[in-house]
Amino acid sequence: MPGGRVARVAIDSPLPQLDQLFDYAVPDALAERAVRGAAVRVPLRSGGRLARGWIVELADESDFDGRLSEIDEVTTLVPVLAPEVWALARRVADRAAGSASDVLRLAIPSRYVRAEKAWVKEHPPGAEPPAAPAATDAPGEPDALDRAVAERARIALQALPGVATLSAGATVGRWAVTLATAAAHVLARGETTVVAVPDHRDLAQLEHALRDVVPEERITRVDAGQTGAARYRGFLDCLDGTARVIIGNRSAVYAPATRLGLIALWDDGDPLFAEPLSPGVHARDAALVRQEQSGAALVFAAHARSTEVQRLVGLGWCRQVEPERLARPHVVVDEAGSDPGTARIPSAAWRAARDASRAGPVLLQVARPGYAAALACARCGSPATCAACGGGLEQRGPRAAPTCRVCGTHANGFRCAECEGDRLRMVSIGSERTAEELGRAFPGTRVIVSDGERPLTEVGPEPALVIATRGAEPVAAGGYRAVLLLDGERMLLREALRVSEDCVRWWADAAALAADDAPVHLVGVRGRIATALATWQLARWAEEELAARRELRFPPAVRVATVTARGPVLERPVAEVRALGEGVDVLGPVPVDDGLERVVVRMDYGRAQAVAASLRASMIRVATERRRPVQGQPVRRPPTLRVRFDDQEAFG
DNA sequence: AGCACGCCGACT
DNA sequence: GTCGGCGTGCTC
Numbered sequence: 310m311p312g313g314r315v316a317r318v319a320i321d322s323p324l325p326q327l328d329q330l331f332d333y334a335v336p337d338a339l340a341e342r343a344v345r346g347a348a349v350r351v352p353l354r355s356g357g358r359l360a361r362g363w364i365v366e367l368a369d370e371s372d373f374d375g376r377l378s379e380i381d382e383v384t385t386l387v388p389v390l391a392p393e394v395w396a397l398a399r400r401v402a403d404r405a406a407g408s409a410s411d412v413l414r415l416a417i418p419s420r421y422v423r424a425e426k427a428w429v430k431e432h433p434p435g436a437e438p439p440a441a442p443a444a445t446d447a448p449g450e451p452d453a454l455d456r457a458v459a460e461r462a463r464i465a466l467q468a469l470p471g472v473a474t475l476s477a478g479a480t481v482g483r484w485a486v487t488l489a490t491a492a493a494h495v496l497a498r499g500e501t502t503v504v505a506v507p508d509h510r511d512l513a514q515l516e517h518a519l520r521d522v523v524p525e526e527r528i529t530r531v532d533a534g535q536t537g538a539a540r541y542r543g544f545l546d547c548l549d550g551t552a553r554v555i556i557g558n559r560s561a562v563y564a565p566a567t568r569l570g571l572i573a574l575w576d577d578g579d580p581l582f583a584e585p586l587s588p589g590v591h592a593r594d595a596a597l598v599r600q601e602q603s604g605a606a607l608v609f610a611a612h613a614r615s616t617e618v619q620r621l622v623g624l625g626w627c628r629q630v631e632p633e634r635l636a637r638p639h640v641v642v643d644e645a646g647s648d649p650g651t652a653r654i655p656s657a658a659w660r661a662a663r664d665a666s667r668a669g670p671v672l673l674q675v676a677r678p679g680y681a682a683a684l685a686c687a688r689c690g691s692p693a694t695c696a697a698c699g700g701g702l703e704q705r706g707p708r709a710a711p712t713c714r715v716c717g718t719h720a721n722g723f724r725c726a727e728c729e730g731d732r733l734r735m736v737s738i739g740s741e742r743t744a745e746e747l748g749r750a751f752p753g754t755r756v757i758v759s760d761g762e763r764p765l766t767e768v769g770p771e772p773a774l775v776i777a778t779r780g781a782e783p784v785a786a787g788g789y790r791a792v793l794l795l796d797g798e799r800m801l802l803r804e805a806l807r808v809s810e811d812c813v814r815w816w817a818d819a820a821a822l823a824a825d826d827a828p829v830h831l832v833g834v835r836g837r838i839a840t841a842l843a844t845w846q847l848a849r850w851a852e853e854e855l856a857a858r859r860e861l862r863f864p865p866a867v868r869v870a871t872v873t874a875r876g877p878v879l880e881r882p883v884a885e886v887r888a889l890g891e892g893v894d895v896l897g898p899v900p901v902d903d904g905l906e907r908v909v910v911r912m913d914y915g916r917a918q919a920v921a922a923s924l925r926a927s928m929i930r931v932a933t934e935r936r937r938p939v940q941g942q943p944v945r946r947p948p949t950l951r952v953r954f955d956d957q958e959a960f961g
Numbered sequence: 962a963g964c965a966c967g968c969c970g971a972c973t
Numbered sequence: 974g975t976c977g978g979c980g981t982g983c984t985c
Contacts, residue, residue, distance in 0.1 A: 315985095329985095375985065378984055964984095971978105
């Protein structure tokens with residue numbers, strides 16, 4: 310009988326009280342297939358009810374006093390939960406006061422039986438693992454980055470701005486070539502690389518760049534952008550080492566890579582790396598844990614340094630690496646004109662755009678999609694509101710009548726509630742309106758719009774005005790001949806802790822799309838933030854930003870956790886967290902919707918483990934203790950305690 | 962979550 | 974005497 314007779318099973322359930330290993334007896338009939346890592350179905354609390362789970366380990370005996378139930382069924386032909394992925398999920402969940410099985414849901418894609426059967430046929434058990442393949446092209450002499458990766462360092466990489474043209478003719482950001490080359494060097498040592506990028510457009514660039522230096526069959530995508538079967542197949546390829554360069558979105562950091570040599574994140578400041586699903590672990594944090602557990606190298610590559618990575622640099626936890634060839638975009642800081650109606654684009658920028666648009670594509674970055682998302686009284690400037698419901702008015706197209714954003718009522722015959730003025734002015738100009746304006750000003754030049762809803766990945770080298778909302782800028786063949794960063798002032802107005810950090814990232818990423826020597830105009834923004842971009846001192850800027858947050862005890866200078874529940878339920882968990890003493894403080898509670906209240910717990914990093922453990926214990930207690938009926942209401946709603954660590958929205 | 966167990970009020 | 978109400982507690 311191979312292995313032991315007891316299987317320790319992690320149950321697939323979000324309930325905190327079930328987030329532990331349960332022992333089951335392995336019946337003789339399943340002994341061969343009940344291997345460590347297999348997915349199983351097991352009875353949970355008396356017959357009939359079956360839960361999904363994974364065998365985490367096999368043992369000869371159990372510590373459990375009662376009688377063990379038997380595993381009902383083994384549902385996979387191959388072990389899908391690698392031991393190191395389990396260790397990662399456990400640790401990452403503990404750090405966030407969450408369930409390991411919630412993390413495993415990101416790590417293990419849903420099963421496709423046909424894909425699995427086909428895969429097993431091609432990879433019979435016991436077969437030799439695939440030999441380390443050679444790189445397509447010699448990856449070239451190792452540079453500073455490759456040497457640091459070979460030393461298994463943790464690296465904050467200042468990416469080289471600009472674009473590169475690949476052998477197949479495609480244009481990608483230079484960052485993609487840098488990371489692809491690093492992966493090729495890791496591959497040449499017979500090791501695996503995992504690269505996580507924010508979105509599918511970045512993924513396309515990276516995949517293109519990789520194909521120049523790595524055999525195609527070694528590149529494996531693990532993102533959700535493909536069919537479920539293809540995704541599952543890619544996942545299986547990771548498990549047995551067929552995959553050597555694994556690329557994907559934020560979940561790729563959980564891919565079951567064998568012989569992991571490098572884990573890399575491109576542009577870690579992008580909010581898409583923040584996992585919305587519970588327990589909401591940021592891919593950067595998961596990557597850090599994985600680095601620690603695996604001993605692989607870790608690279609955070611970006612143009613704009615995030616405050617989180619800068620904190621790690623400050624601690625000496627990450628080493629800074631700069632490109633051997635130093636380059637920076639030519640950023641010009643333009644004052645916006647004084648007349649807000651006509652001088653949205655100041656004359657210097659206007660001239661630059663006009664001249665450049667004769668030679669090739671020009672990028673104009675704007676804050677918003679659509680036409681005019683907000684209107685104001687032309688006389689007194691107060692926001693225009695709907696006479697019927699008081700909602701804000703918008704204009705959806707050049708000829709469209711103003712309508713209410715809330716109720717859709719057409720606001721014919723507008724009359725200002727403040728001053729009785731009857732004329733409207735656009736205050737929030739979107740990409741469509743900008744396109745219209747510029748189309749008139751540059752007759753005969755093609756105008757292309759790329760926004761969040763319909764983002765373009767690439768535009769050609771032909772003259773064109775490319776109007777893109779921030780974050781949706783296409784890559785231009787050969788690079789943009791000029792880049793105009795409009796609406797900066799408006800972007801900075803947003804009320805959030807990370808606005809300026811986000812703005813610097815949006816601007817830097819757009820500026821990095823310019824051709825070498827092409828001008829980048831930052832319009833209407835002055836002060837330190839403009840200087841930081843113009844001098845491309847983005848790490849120093851992050852350091853200053855971090856220092857300001859340290860002063861205020863804001864993240865990432867400290868860790869934060871939001872705790873949400875009905876007021877009375879909140880009391881004891883908060884008291885217990887407060888009792889942890891020094892280095893932990895609690896803000897609030899403040900009422901949020903639905904009769905719930907929320908506190909923000911702030912803690913020094915050294916206390917985070919204790920806080921997470923305390924909050925986790927509270928979650929279990931609240932979930933299992935007797936549910937008290939709500940006073941006056943017969944409704945029996947289970948009391949809940951929601952805990953979220955490192956919530957990006959904790960400080961607005 | 963779900964479901965069994967258990968300890969008090971009206972039924973054949 | 975028991976049937977079943979829902980409050981309580983556990984899940985290998």
